[in-house]
Amino acid sequence: MESLQGRVYLVTGGGTGIGAATALRLVELGASVTVLGRRVEPLEAVVAAAERSGGAALAHSGDVRDPAAVQECVDATVARFGRIDGLVNNAAGNFVTPAERLSPNGWRAVVDIVLNGAWNCTSAVGRRLIEAGTPGAVVSVVATYAWTGHPGTVHSAAAKAGVVAMSKSLAVEWARYGIRLNCIAPGPTTTEGAGAALWASAEDHDRVLASVPAGRFGTPEEIGDLTAFLLSDQAGYVTGSVLTADGGQSLGRQVYGSPVADIAGTAAR
Numbered sequence: 165m166e167s168l169q170g171r172v173y174l175v176t177g178g179g180t181g182i183g184a185a186t187a188l189r190l191v192e193l194g195a196s197v198t199v200l201g202r203r204v205e206p207l208e209a210v211v212a213a214a215e216r217s218g219g220a221a222l223a224h225s226g227d228v229r230d231p232a233a234v235q236e237c238v239d240a241t242v243a244r245f246g247r248i249d250g251l252v253n254n255a256a257g258n259f260v261t262p263a264e265r266l267s268p269n270g271w272r273a274v275v276d277i278v279l280n281g282a283w284n285c286t287s288a289v290g291r292r293l294i295e296a297g298t299p300g301a302v303v304s305v306v307a308t309y310a311w312t313g314h315p316g317t318v319h320s321a322a323a324k325a326g327v328v329a330m331s332k333s334l335a336v337e338w339a340r341y342g343i344r345l346n347c348i349a350p351g352p353t354t355t356e357g358a359g360a361a362l363w364a365s366a367e368d369h370d371r372v373l374a375s376v377p378a379g380r381f382g383t384p385e386e387i388g389d390l391t392a393f394l395l396s397d398q399a400g401y402v403t404g405s406v407l408t409a410d411g412g413q414s415l416g417r418q419v420y421g422s423p424v425a426d427i428a429g430t431a432a433r
C-alpha cells in the first residue's frame with residue numbers, strides 16, 4: 165500500500181468499528197488523523213493506540229448532525245496538523261423496524277446522521293480544500309442496499325442512496341479542484357455497532373452469515389485497507405465509484421439446481 169506520509173484525514177465515527185480500524189490503518193501508513201464521534205472515551209482509546217504506534221491523532225467529540233460542530237472539528241484539525249487532505253464519512257445510525265412502525269423522529273435520526281452528517285462533513289472539508297487550493301479525497305461508507313433497497317431499513321437505505329448520489333454529483337462538480345469522491349459498500353462486517361443494530365440474536369447472526377457466499381463476515385481492517393487505497397494517489401483516477409466489499413452477498417445465492425460439489429467431493433457453501 166502506498167504511504168500516506170504527511171497527509172491529514174478526518175474520520176467520522178472514528179472511535180469504534182470500521183471508523184477506528186480505518187483511522188489506525190491511515191496512521192500506520194503515515195497519515196495524521198482526527199477521529200470525530202459523540203462519545204469521547206472510544207475516541208481517546210484510538211488516539212492512544214495511534215500514539216503507541218508512533219503516529220499522531222486527535223480526538224474531537226461532536227455530532228455530525230450539527231454543521232457548527234463539524235466546522236469546529238475541521239478547524240481544530242487544521243489548527244493541530246496544519247492542513248487537511250480528506251475525509252472518511254463513516255458515522256452511521258441504524259435499526260431494523262417495519263416501515264409502518266417507523267416514527268417521524270426515527271426516520272429523521274437515521275437520515276440526519278447518515279445523509280445530512282455526510283453532507284455537513286463533505287461540504288466543510290470540501291470548502292476548506294477549495295479555499296486552500298489543495299487536492300483531496302473523500303470516501304463514504306455506504307451499503308449495497310443503497311441501490312437494492314432492503315426491507316426493515318428503509319431509513320438507512322434511503323439515506324445511503326443519498327450519500328451515493330451526493331458523492332457522484334460532487335465527483336463531477338469538484339473534479340476541477342482535484343477532489344475525488346468515492347464510496348465503499350461493505351457487507352456484514354464484524355463490528356459491535358452493526359451487530360447490535362442488525363444481527364443482535366444468534367439466530368439473526370447465523371441467518372446473515374448464511375447469506376454471504378464467501379461464508380464469513382468482513383473485518384473492519386479489510387474495509388480500512390480499501391479506504392486507504394481510495395484515499396491514496398494510487399486511486400488518483402478513481403472518482404464517483406462505489407467499491408463493494410461484501411463477500412458476494414449482494415449477488416445472492418444459488419437458487420437453481422443444487423449447490424455444486426467441489427473436486428474433493430464436499431458440498432460448496
Ligand code: HXC
Nearest residue numbers: 256257258259261267269270273307350351352357358361
Ligand atoms: C424503532 C427506534 C429504534 C428501534 C430508535 N428508534 N431505535 N424505533 N426501533 N430499534 C427511534 C426512537 O424511538 C426515536 O423516535 C428515534 O428513533 C430517535 O432515537 P434516539 O435514541 O432519540 O436518537 P439518537 O440518540 O440520535 O440515536 C440515533 C439512533 C441510534 C440511530 C437511533 O441507534 C444511534 O445513535 N446509533 C449509532 C450507532 C449505530 O446505529 N451503528 C450502526 C450502524 S450499522 P421517537 O419517535 O420515539 O422519538 C450500519 C450498517 C449498514 O449502518 C449496512 C450493513 C450491511
